[in-house]
Amino acid sequence: MTERKGAARRAREDDRQGNPKAGEEGKEKQMIVQFFFYLFAALLLISGLLVITLRNPVHAVLFLILAFFNGAGLFLLAGAEFLAMILLVVYVGAVLVLFLFIIMMLDIDFAELRAGFTRVLPLGLLVGGVLVAELVMVFLAWQPSPMAEKLRMAATPEGVNNTEALGRILYTDHVFFFQAAGMILLVAMIGAIVLSLHHRRDVKRQDVAKQVARRREEGVRLVDVKPGEGL
Amino acid sequence: MEHDGMSMWSTFAPALPEMVLAVISMGLLMLGVFFRHRTVELVNTLAVVGLAVVAVLVLMSGSGTVEAFGGVFVVDALARVMKLLVLFATAVAIIMSVQFLRWERIERFEYAVLMLLAALGMMVMISANGLIALYLGLELQSLALYVLAAMNRESGRSSEAGMKYFVLGALASGLMLYGASLIYGFAGATTYAAIAEALKGGENIGVIVGLVFLLAGLAFKISAVPFHMWTPDVYEGAPTPVTAFFSAAPKLAAMAVILRVLYEAFPGVSDQWRQVVVFMAIASMLLAAFAGVVQKNIKRLLAYSSIGHMGFALIGVAAGGPEGLRATVFYLIIYLLLTIGTFAIVIAMRRDGRAVEEIEDFAGLASTNPGMAFGLGAMMFALAGIPWLAGFFAKYFVLVAAIRADLVVLAIIGVLASVVAAFYYLRVVKVMYFDEPKGAVSAMPFELKLVATLSVVFALAYVIWPQPIVQMAQAAIRPLIQ
Numbered sequence: 001m002t003e004r005k006g007a008a009r010r011a012r013e014d015d016r017q018g019n020p021k022a023g024e025e026g027k028e029k030q031m032i033v034q035f036f037f038y039l040f041a042a043l044l045l046i047s048g049l050l051v052i053t054l055r056n057p058v059h060a061v062l063f064l065i066l067a068f069f070n071g072a073g074l075f076l077l078a079g080a081e082f083l084a085m086i087l088l089v090v091y092v093g094a095v096l097v098l099f100l101f102i103i104m105m106l107d108i109d110f111a112e113l114r115a116g117f118t119r120v121l122p123l124g125l126l127v128g129g130v131l132v133a134e135l136v137m138v139f140l141a142w143q144p145s146p147m148a149e150k151l152r153m154a155a156t157p158e159g160v161n162n163t164e165a166l167g168r169i170l171y172t173d174h175v176f177f178f179q180a181a182g183m184i185l186l187v188a189m190i191g192a193i194v195l196s197l198h199h200r201r202d203v204k205r206q207d208v209a210k211q212v213a214r215r216r217e218e219g220v221r222l223v224d225v226k227p228g229e230g231l
Numbered sequence: 232m233e234h235d236g237m238s239m240w241s242t243f244a245p246a247l248p249e250m251v252l253a254v255i256s257m258g259l260l261m262l263g264v265f266f267r268h269r270t271v272e273l274v275n276t277l278a279v280v281g282l283a284v285v286a287v288l289v290l291m292s293g294s295g296t297v298e299a300f301g302g303v304f305v306v307d308a309l310a311r312v313m314k315l316l317v318l319f320a321t322a323v324a325i326i327m328s329v330q331f332l333r334w335e336r337i338e339r340f341e342y343a344v345l346m347l348l349a350a351l352g353m354m355v356m357i358s359a360n361g362l363i364a365l366y367l368g369l370e371l372q373s374l375a376l377y378v379l380a381a382m383n384r385e386s387g388r389s390s391e392a393g394m395k396y397f398v399l400g401a402l403a404s405g406l407m408l409y410g411a412s413l414i415y416g417f418a419g420a421t422t423y424a425a426i427a428e429a430l431k432g433g434e435n436i437g438v439i440v441g442l443v444f445l446l447a448g449l450a451f452k453i454s455a456v457p458f459h460m461w462t463p464d465v466y467e468g469a470p471t472p473v474t475a476f477f478s479a480a481p482k483l484a485a486m487a488v489i490l491r492v493l494y495e496a497f498p499g500v501s502d503q504w505r506q507v508v509v510f511m512a513i514a515s516m517l518l519a520a521f522a523g524v525v526q527k528n529i530k531r532l533l534a535y536s537s538i539g540h541m542g543f544a545l546i547g548v549a550a551g552g553p554e555g556l557r558a559t560v561f562y563l564i565i566y567l568l569l570t571i572g573t574f575a576i577v578i579a580m581r582r583d584g585r586a587v588e589e590i591e592d593f594a595g596l597a598s599t600n601p602g603m604a605f606g607l608g609a610m611m612f613a614l615a616g617i618p619w620l621a622g623f624f625a626k627y628f629v630l631v632a633a634i635r636a637d638l639v640v641l642a643i644i645g646v647l648a649s650v651v652a653a654f655y656y657l658r659v660v661k662v663m664y665f666d667e668p669k670g671a672v673s674a675m676p677f678e679l680k681l682v683a684t685l686s687v688v689f690a691l692a693y694v695i696w697p698q699p700i701v702q703m704a705q706a707a708i709r710p711l712i713q
Contacts, residue, residue, distance in 0.1 A: 134440050137436055137440070138413065138436060138437045138440050141435065141436040141437055142437070173300075173301055174300075175300070176246065176299075176300040176303060176304055176364065177303070177363055177364065177367060179253075180355055180364070180367040180368065180371065181367060183253060183348065183351065183352075183371055184367065184370050184371050184374060186257070186348070187345070187348050187352075187371060187374045187375050187378070188374055190260070190341055190344065190345060190348075190378070191345075191374060191375075191377065191378035193341075194339065194341045194345070194378055194382070195378060195381055195384065195393075198384075
């Protein structure tokens with residue numbers, strides 16, 4: 001893991017260097033990269049669409065997982081293997097599995113939720129239409145500034161891998177953002193506890209300290225039963 | 232990159248108040264968790280003391296503009312003034328909560344901690360000098376506010392308020408992020424200065440669409456029409472001191488952000504965003520004026536009142552220039568001081584151990600509780616903008632600024648809206664003074680009486696010594712008009 005740059009970027013760099021042999025090789029590579037890009041992108045879009053159209057919520061979550069897998073594939077192609085792995089570990093591994101549990105445990109009648117769907121459909125279409133029109137307008141005016149290009153191509157420094165490079169700036173240049181994000185998570189945690197933890201007095205609770213501090217003398221009593229007398 | 236002690240310190244020093252506030256809130260959290268029994272009062276007291284300490288740190292942060300963390304965090308006069316106001320509003324909200332939480336049996340130490348964390352988020356927002364810091368601050372304060380709105384778990388209305396606020400707030404955050412991503416995509420930068428630099432090459436439809444989405448997200452926070460729908464329900468459902476907090480501190484912080492974003496990142500496309508701001512100002516003032524008339528619940532009434540006031544403050548933003556900006560900041564300060572006093576009285580309105588929130592039930596308060604009736608009446612007059620009370624000057628300055636900026640139509644609509652709005656403010660006075668008494672309400676606790684008295688004195692006597700607040704507003708806008 002000394003130098004990982006991502007296939008796409010390496011192909012681009014080779015291309016730019018104008019090395020004829022590398023160029024030949026680069027073209028081949030680029031074709032493969034493009035093939036996988038479109039494969040991942042298409043699967044991502046299809047599974048995304050299925051997430052919001054499928055009737056069975058469990059299936060929808062499973063397709064969401066597929067969507068994340070493809071997103072991770074796209075990250076890999078862009079040379080961001082750390083983000084790809086984080087996406088898998090955090091989102092697929094933790095968030096969505098939890099989500100699956102929640103959906104299975106909650107008895108939500110999705111048909112009932114959709115009951116008002118046709119009523120608000122015109123409004124939804126209107127808002128969606130406006131957003132799409134804006135997107136088209138924006139897309140037609142696509143003129144990235146020169147600086148944007150430079151920022152996008154910002155290369156991973158030589159000699160370190162992607163994860164380390166991220167770590168280096170995350171804890172130095174961006175420490176403020178990092179800490180602020182940490183505070184947000186703290187608030188989320190406090191919020192979850194405040195809103196859901198309920199101390200009920202009429203319920204018996206396990207007290208680990210008390211259990212550990214318990215001594216033999218308090219727990220066991222030797223009873224000398226005389227023969228023929230019983231207790 | 233080597234850091235010796237001194238340069239490390241100079242990197243972090245501008246954010247010292249934020250860091251201290253974060254540490255204090257976490258310390259109080261630990262205190263509450265480990266000494267669970269009877270720590271609520273201690274935590275509340277220490278929270279107020281902590282806010283005072285942080286305010287002193289803000290005051291001691293020198294003068295001039297200092298940037299930190301590679302330019303994403305800025306401390307300037309605007310930040311200092313707004314932070315002091317936010318800290319003040321938070322401290323007052325905590326003080327006003329103490330008795331209320333006891334009445335409603337929702338005393339929990341997390342309450343003050345969440346207030347502190349919300350204030351921290353607002354401070355980050357105010358000092359944000361780029362879109363990422365802005366978003367992080369906004370999210371920090373919003374999350375804390377969602378929880379505070381739902382704090383009274385036994386009450387269905389409180390849970391509903393929290394849920395509504397959360398869902399709509401998440402939508403607003405989504406809109407804002409979408410806008411921020413467009414801005415980043417087209418300008419290639421997230422810090423305000425760099426965005427302004429990138430826009431010098433001429434306007435760009437992508438950036439403008441992005442800016443509109445960003446403004447939509449911020450308009451949600453100040454509850455400007457058409458992003459106001461959550462306000463009446465959340466104000467009504469949330470515990471009353473939390474409502475007081477909602478209507479004061481977050482609005483100030485979000486307005487500071489709007490000023491900074493529009494005048495530091497997007498001065499180049501002011502013709503485009505001015506239309507948006509003018510529309511929001513007109514819509515907010517008119518909707519608040521007409522919808523407020525039919526309200527029966529005082530908290531809903533004050534919700535519409537705050538929508539209308541934000542519309543007025545936006546007039547100053549639209550007018551721009553030293554005069555318009557000063558008028559906006561001035562408006563916010565006056566609004567903050569008036570709204571706190573109004574809520575102090577509303578919180579104290581209780582009869583037979585239950586909150587009195589229907590305006591009908593204030594009937595004849597003038598004969599049963601003359602002090603409270605006088606206070607609330609004075610606040611209503613001041614909020615309506617009756618001449619020579621504090622609220623009048625706030626409205627006067629924004630309207631003058633609008634006329635100077637050739638926004639005469641906007642000014643006329645503002646005057647008409649304030650005439651209509653005066654109706655519902657005066658109706659409260661009429662119910663209190665001229666209707667048959669419905670029985671006395673319980674006496675006000677000391678701290679609420681103190682806050683209300685100070686606020687009433689301010690509303691009535693502001694005209695005697697107007698300079699300090701004008702100067703404060705003047706100082707705050709200096710970084711924006713260079």
